[in-house]
Structures are given as C-alpha cells and as structure tokens.
Amino acid sequence: MSLYAVIMAGGVGSRFWPRSRRSHPKQFLDVFGQASLIQNTFARLQPLVEAEHVLVVTHADYVGKTREHLPAVPAGNILGEPVARNTAPCIALATAKLIAQDPDATMVVLPADHLIANVERFHRVLRVAVKAAQGAGDGPAPLVTIGIRPTHPETGYGYIQFDADGDLDGVRDDGPADAPRPHQVLTFAEKPDVQTAERFLDAGDFLWNSGMFIWRADAILAAFERYLPKVYKLFAPLASEFGTDREAAAIADAYNRSPKISIDYGIMEQADSVLVVPGSFGWSDVGDWRAVHELSEQDDAGNRAEGNVILKDTSRSFARSADGRLLVLVGMQDAVVVDTGDAVLVCHREQAQKVKDIVDFLGVHGMEDYV
Amino acid sequence: MSLYAVIMAGGVGSRFWPRSRRSHPKQFLDVFGQASLIQNTFARLQPLVEAEHVLVVTHADYVGKTREHLPAVPAGNILGEPVARNTAPCIALATAKLIAQDPDATMVVLPADHLIANVERFHRVLRVAVKAAQGAGDGPAPLVTIGIRPTHPETGYGYIQFDADGDLDGVRDDGPADAPRPHQVLTFAEKPDVQTAERFLDAGDFLWNSGMFIWRADAILAAFERYLPKVYKLFAPLASEFGTDREAAAIADAYNRSPKISIDYGIMEQADSVLVVPGSFGWSDVGDWRAVHELSEQDDAGNRAEGNVILKDTSRSFARSADGRLLVLVGMQDAVVVDTGDAVLVCHREQAQKVKDIVDFLGVHGMEDYV
Numbered sequence: 001m002s003l004y005a006v007i008m009a010g011g012v013g014s015r016f017w018p019r020s021r022r023s024h025p026k027q028f029l030d031v032f033g034q035a036s037l038i039q040n041t042f043a044r045l046q047p048l049v050e051a052e053h054v055l056v057v058t059h060a061d062y063v064g065k066t067r068e069h070l071p072a073v074p075a076g077n078i079l080g081e082p083v084a085r086n087t088a089p090c091i092a093l094a095t096a097k098l099i100a101q102d103p104d105a106t107m108v109v110l111p112a113d114h115l116i117a118n119v120e121r122f123h124r125v126l127r128v129a130v131k132a133a134q135g136a137g138d139g140p141a142p143l144v145t146i147g148i149r150p151t152h153p154e155t156g157y158g159y160i161q162f163d164a165d166g167d168l169d170g171v172r173d174d175g176p177a178d179a180p181r182p183h184q185v186l187t188f189a190e191k192p193d194v195q196t197a198e199r200f201l202d203a204g205d206f207l208w209n210s211g212m213f214i215w216r217a218d219a220i221l222a223a224f225e226r227y228l229p230k231v232y233k234l235f236a237p238l239a240s241e242f243g244t245d246r247e248a249a250a251i252a253d254a255y256n257r258s259p260k261i262s263i264d265y266g267i268m269e270q271a272d273s274v275l276v277v278p279g280s281f282g283w284s285d286v287g288d289w290r291a292v293h294e295l296s297e298q299d300d301a302g303n304r305a306e307g308n309v310i311l312k313d314t315s316r317s318f319a320r321s322a323d324g325r326l327l328v329l330v331g332m333q334d335a336v337v338v339d340t341g342d343a344v345l346v347c348h349r350e351q352a353q354k355v356k357d358i359v360d361f362l363g364v365h366g367m368e369d370y371v
Numbered sequence: 372m373s374l375y376a377v378i379m380a381g382g383v384g385s386r387f388w389p390r391s392r393r394s395h396p397k398q399f400l401d402v403f404g405q406a407s408l409i410q411n412t413f414a415r416l417q418p419l420v421e422a423e424h425v426l427v428v429t430h431a432d433y434v435g436k437t438r439e440h441l442p443a444v445p446a447g448n449i450l451g452e453p454v455a456r457n458t459a460p461c462i463a464l465a466t467a468k469l470i471a472q473d474p475d476a477t478m479v480v481l482p483a484d485h486l487i488a489n490v491e492r493f494h495r496v497l498r499v500a501v502k503a504a505q506g507a508g509d510g511p512a513p514l515v516t517i518g519i520r521p522t523h524p525e526t527g528y529g530y531i532q533f534d535a536d537g538d539l540d541g542v543r544d545d546g547p548a549d550a551p552r553p554h555q556v557l558t559f560a561e562k563p564d565v566q567t568a569e570r571f572l573d574a575g576d577f578l579w580n581s582g583m584f585i586w587r588a589d590a591i592l593a594a595f596e597r598y599l600p601k602v603y604k605l606f607a608p609l610a611s612e613f614g615t616d617r618e619a620a621a622i623a624d625a626y627n628r629s630p631k632i633s634i635d636y637g638i639m640e641q642a643d644s645v646l647v648v649p650g651s652f653g654w655s656d657v658g659d660w661r662a663v664h665e666l667s668e669q670d671d672a673g674n675r676a677e678g679n680v681i682l683k684d685t686s687r688s689f690a691r692s693a694d695g696r697l698l699v700l701v702g703m704q705d706a707v708v709v710d711t712g713d714a715v716l717v718c719h720r721e722q723a724q725k726v727k728d729i730v731d732f733l734g735v736h737g738m739e740d741y742v
Contacts, residue, residue, distance in 0.1 A: 018697075018699075310729065310732065310733075312725060312728065312729060312732075313722065313725065319717075321715075325712075325713060325714060325715065326389075326713065326714040326715070326738070326741050327714070327715050327717070328389075328714065328715070328716050328717070328718075328729055329717045329718070330716070330717070330718040330719065330722055330723075330725050330726060330729060331718060331719035331721070331722030331725060332706075332717055332718070332719055333719075335703075335706075335717065337715075337717050339715060341696075342696060342697065343696060343697040343698070343699065344692075344696065344697070344698045344699070344708075344710060344715055345699050345701070346690075346698070346699070346700045346701070346703055346706065346708050346717055347699075347700070347701040347702060347703070348701065348702035348703055348704075350702070351684065351701055351702030352701075354683060354684065354701050354702060355701060357683065358681065358683060358699055358701060361681065361683075362681075367697070370697055
C-alpha cells in the first residue's frame with residue numbers, strides 16, 4: 001500500500017497583500033526565510049512520501065509557477081483547476097488521478113500554505129494517522145484527519161470534538177501515554193466566538209481543524225459516491241481520461257458543472273467513520289500578517305524587521321522594506337508595514353484580517369494592477 | 372522711510388524628513404498646496420513690501436534654489452551664508468546690506484517657513500508694528516516683535532510676557548478695543564513645561580514668540596553695537612563691500628569668525644526698549660508632521676490623505692504617497708505616513724518631533740543618500 005500526498009494549492013491568500021497578488025499567491029511567498037510555503041510543505045513530506053508520489057492541485061494559472069517551485073515533482077502530477085470550486089472537487093480530482101495510477105493508494109491531503117514548526121512531531125502524528133487510515137480488521141477503512149491541540153481560545157479556526165474515552169480496537173498505538181493515537185470524531189464545529197472558544201479550550205476534548213486528511217483512495221472515493229454523488233459522477237470518470245488528449249477538456253467540463261463545496265461540509269461532517277489524531281507540532285495556517293509576525297523571530301521589543309528598516313521607540317511591530325528602499329518606524333506599536341515597491345501597507349496588527357477587504361476594494365474599483 | 376523685508380531661510384527643517392533633505396529643505400516644500408512655504412511667505416508680504424525691497428538670507432547652497440522659488444526678488448537680494456551661525460549674524464548681514472542701500476530703511480524680519488492662515492489680520496498687526504518701529508517723539512526707535520495670542524498650552528514655543536496695563540504714549544492705536552496695539556515687553560521665556568504653559572495661558576499676559584521682528588535698520592544696528600559688539604564689528608563693515616569683488620570673501624570671513632547666537636538671546640532679551648504687538652491670525656511655525664496634519668484640511672475622521680491613498684478604519688492620520696505608488700492604511704489611529712520614493716516614514720503623530728533623531732542617525736551612520 002503506497003503512500004501518496006496531495007498538496008492543495010488553489011488559493012490566493014489575499015490577506016498577504018501587498019505581497020500576495022493574483023499572479024503570485026501566498027503559497028509562493030517566502031514568508032519564513034528562503035523557501036516558499038509550498039516548498040516547505042513539500043520538503044517536510046519527503047521522508048514519508050517520495051517526490052514521484054506527490055500530487056499538487058492548483059489553479060490552472062499557477063501550474064507553471066508550481067513547477068518552478070517544485071522541480072522534483074513530475075510535471076504530470078501538477079493538476080490545474082480551470083475554476084476554483086473549494087476543496088471537495090479538488091480532492092475528487094486528485095482521487096481520480098490516484099485511483100487510475102494505484103487503486104491501493106493511501107493519500108495524505110494537506111494545504112500548501114501552512115507552517116509546522118516541529119517537523120519530527122508532525123511525522124510521528126502523520127505515521128499514526130496513515131496507519132489508522134489503512135484500516136484494521138474487516139470494517140471499511142476510516143477517513144482520518146489531524147487535529148491540533150489548542151494553545152489559546154482561537155476564533156479563527158474551526159474545531160473538532162473527539163471521543164476522549166473511546167477505545168479504538170486494533171488501531172490503538174502501544175506507545176507511551178503521550179504518543180499520538182486516533183480517536184473517534186464526535187462533531188465538527190465552525191469558527192466559534194471567543195466565549196465558545198474558551199469553553200472549547202477548557203473542555204479539553206476539542207482540537208483545531210487543521211485541514212489535513214489521510215485516507216485510502218478507495219475509502220474517500222466511496223465516501224464521494226455516498227455523500228457527494230453529484231461530484232462523484234463528475235469526477236470519478238476522469239480516472240480513464242488522464243494522459244489522453246481528452247484530459248484537459250474532461251477536467252474543464254467536470255469543474256464547470258461542479259458545485260462549490262468543501263470536503264469538511266460535504267463529507268467529513270457527514271461520514272460515519274471519521275477518526276482524528278491529535279497533535280502538537282507548532283502548527284499555524286499563517287492566516288495573515290499578524291500570524292507571520294507572531295511566528296517570526298523577534299527582537300526584545302517584539303519587533304520583526306526585514307530589509308532596510310530603522311525602528312525607533314517601536315514595539316510589537318512587523319516591518320518589511322522592498323528593493324532597498326528605506327523604511328523608518330518612529331513611536332509605533334502593533335504596526336504591520338509591508339512595502340512591495342508599487343504599494344505600501346500600513347496596518348494595525350490586530351486588524352490584519354481586514355487586508356482582504358482592501359483586495360476586494362481594489363478589484364471592485366478597477367485597480368487591477370495592484371490585485 | 373521705505374519698508375523692507377528680510378526673509379530668514381537658513382534652516383533645513385529636518386523634522387520634515389523624508390520630504391526635507393539637506394538638498395531640499397523645508398522652506399522649499401509645498402506642504403500646504405501648490406506653493407512652497409517660502410513662496411507663501413513672500414506672497415503675503417507683497418501688499419506691504421515691494422519685491423525689490425525683499426531680502427532673503429539663506430545658506431549659500433540654497434541661493435540657486437531660492438532664486439528659482441522667488442524669481443521676482445532681485446538676484447542680488449538673495450544672500451548666501453557660508454555657514455549657519457543662528458539668527459543674529461543672519462540679521463546683522465541683512466542690516467549691513469540695507470544700511471548701505473537705504474540708511475532710513477525699516478525692516479520686517481521673518482522666518483521663511485511659517486504658516487499664517489488669516490493674512491488680512493496679519494497685515495493689520497504688521498502695519499501697527501511698523502508704525503511702532505518707526506518711532507515717535509524724540510526717543511530712540513524701539514525694537515518691535517509680534518507675539519501670538521496663545522490658543523492652548525503649547526510647550527513647543529517660547530513665550531513673551533507683556534505689560535498689559537502700560538500706556539505707550541504716541542504709539543497707541545486709536546482704533547476699536549480689539550485693534551492691535553503695541554505693548555512693552557516684560558520678559559522672554561524659554562519653551563515651558565506643560566504646567567508652566569498652562570499658567571502662561573491662564574495669566575493672559577503671555578504670547579507665543581513668533582520670531583518676527585520689525586525695526587528701523589539704524590535701531591537694530593545700534594543694538595548690535597551695544598549688545599553684540601563682536602558681531603557688530605564683523606558685520607557692520609560689510610556695508611561697503613556689497614557689489615564689490617570683495618563681497619563674497621568679506622562675508623565668508625565675517626561668518627567664519629562669528630559666534631553662533633540667536634537674535635532673541637543676543638539682543639531682544641537684553642534691550643531696553645522692546646515692544647510687542649499681540650496678534651491672532653492663525654499662525655504656526657509648522658514644526659513637524661503633526662503640525663502639518665493639524666493645519667491641513669481633514670475628512671470627518673480627522674484624516675488627511677495626499678496622492679494615491681486608501682484609508683480603511685483609520686482616523687486622525689496623515690498619509691502622503693509618492694510617484695503614484697499606492698499607500699494603504701488599515702485600522703490605524705494617529706499615524707503619519709510619508710512616502711518619498713526612496714524612503715517611507717511611519718510615525719506616531721505624537722512623536723513627530725523624533726523624526727529629527729532619525730536624520731541625525733542617518734548622518735552618523737553614513738546613510739548620506741537619505742539625509
């Protein structure tokens with residue numbers, strides 16, 4: 001049973017404006033050092049998944065750039081979506097591709113643009129999740145996800161409640177008490193308000209929804225057939241089209257006729273046998289500039305400066321200059337300043353989510369050069 | 372008795388960095404609309420002083436730029452200082468020039484880089500000050516300054532205490548009760564702390580020191596001879612050198628041997644017969660970016676945006692973009708953001724005074740391109 005990875009790289013990440021642009025989305029940014037987020041995601045899969053077994057699903061416009069960032073991945077493994085239809089069609093496409101290639105495949109599905117600080121612990125959790133996904137005994141192989149043990153009452157993530165007492169015969173790990181082990185999922189919860197998030201944190205049986213999934217290709221295919229039959233009927237037949245001259249047209253047709261739906265809503269929240277492996281490995285979805293600031297190395301005043309920057313009487317701030325231009329902050333607290341040559345963003349750290357609204361505004365007002 | 376004006380334009384105004392540079396000081400900036408500060412200063416003198424009677428004293432490096440900004444002023448009236456020696460030598464130079472030209476001259480001396488919102492009221496005050504300076508009766512002609520009625524307990528200005536009850540025979544204006552009239556000066560006070568400034572404001576007999584002076588040329592010459600004899604001996608002989616081929620060398624020699632001293636400290640605080648005419652005409656010395664923001668037209672949220680700027684959930688802020696580059700503020704309060712193409716300043720409004728320290732830092736660290 002070979003292990004494959006599917007990297008979902010379809011988004012734009014407009015909260016990283018002005019660095020992220022329609023032509024250069026978040027996953028291609030080197031927000032933490034030399035490598036891009038997608039390169040880091042690929043690199044940390046390497047010990048478990050060989051490069052030839054990595055698939056990437058991205059927007060058709062980004063196929064070329066993805067190939068540049070991941071030269072070790074075979075060109076044919078980088079699939080372009082003609083339109084964005086959320087995660088369920090994206091996963092259905094990758095599943096069709098894998099089923100055609102290796103009907104016995106086990107898939108690790110994960111976003112291209114997340115941060116994982118402790119890769120070794122991530123690998124331990126992933127190995128347990130893979131083992132659980134490959135099933136045991138005679139029952140159907142389960143759908144498995146990874147949940148992150150929450151460190152604070154975050155309102156920006158969905159949550160997963162798991163059965164802390166449940167006994168999973170045959171898949172229980174025999175390691176030490178803190179070893180990762182799978183649990184039955186009880187419920188998926190939407191992004192909560194702060195009071196609910198605090199209750200989740202106190203309860204102890206809620207995890208952050210990481211958006212990482214592990215399952216056998218035939219198990220998720222069966223789940224599509226049962227829970228998302230329309231998507232199944234559009235995408236399952238693609239298995240016989242890959243590598244033919246009908247491939248592009250068939251994919252385009254499936255996407256054009258597909259609903260927009262997430263894998264969480266369409267399948268994970270519906271399915272009977274869903275497991276979660278809790279983990280703690282310094283995970284973040286790096287959702288905005290505030291997250292970049294928090295996850296970056298800082299000086300004693302809590303500042304992070306990149307490029308030609310001078311800070312005076314400034315604290316808890318992130319400043320990045322471009323093209324050698326001088327950027328000076330005086331008397332600032334909790335500021336994010338990002339210069340990209342053609343645009344400068346000055347944002348309060350706690351309002352970094354609103355940067356997305358600026359991108360919307362620019363689009364609506366015909367300022368396409370900046371989008 | 373002809374009226375002359377001396378515009379003092381020697382400073383750099385480094386608090387206006389990054390717009391002000393050593394090669395392009397504050398007085399040449401168009402901080403309030405189309406015209407530069409020095410052009411505005413010249414224009415508002417026009418109804419009282421003809422262009423041929425305007426002298427400008429500036430640093431030798433800025434003579435060319437001053438001529439460009441004030442083409443109506445005869446080239447020979449723009450005097451270059453080889454080194455900056457504060458205001459007393461600057462005024463001594465202009466006085467020597469005027470004495471040579473018109474021994475009966477009355478001089479209005481004023482800085483190049485101030486703002487006056489109500490020009491008509493300024494003219495009324497100036498006319499009263501000129502009349503007072505030309506003297507009456509047999510006594511020596513007085514030295515006259517203009518004091519600004521304080522509107523708040525400002526700690527950034529020096530103050531002038533005047534004799535509110537004193538009767539000045541012969542120079543009292545016979546107009547209505549609120550007409551400007553001269554008063555005897557009691558004391559000059561340094562920039563106060565905030566408690567002292569509040570006391571000054573409550574007292575009612577303190578005015579802001581505007582740095583504007585009105586006197587007969589022979590009166591200030593006599594004051595130099597008495598109170599600053601060293602400066603007098605260096606500069607008074609220059610009267611016979613203007614227009615000769617010795618002019619430049621003689622001026623350079625006087626400056627090189629001159630002490631650095633202000634006219635306030637050297638003469639005004641020492642002299643016996645000093646008058647002040649209180650005025651209220653929307654005056655500011657436009658000392659930093661905070662002052663520019665306060666004196667600019669603002670939107671309902673207290674913002675001032677110049678150029679290609681988008682503001683979201685932002686208030687009490689000043690933002691100026693350069694070269695069409697897009698500048699976006701999100702969730703900011705009390706911010707000053709100034710882009711000049713090669714540099715971007717992001718400063719808390721209440722800490723705008725510290726911008727000067729940045730310029731010092733750049734100089735010390737060899738970042739001359741930005742100074």
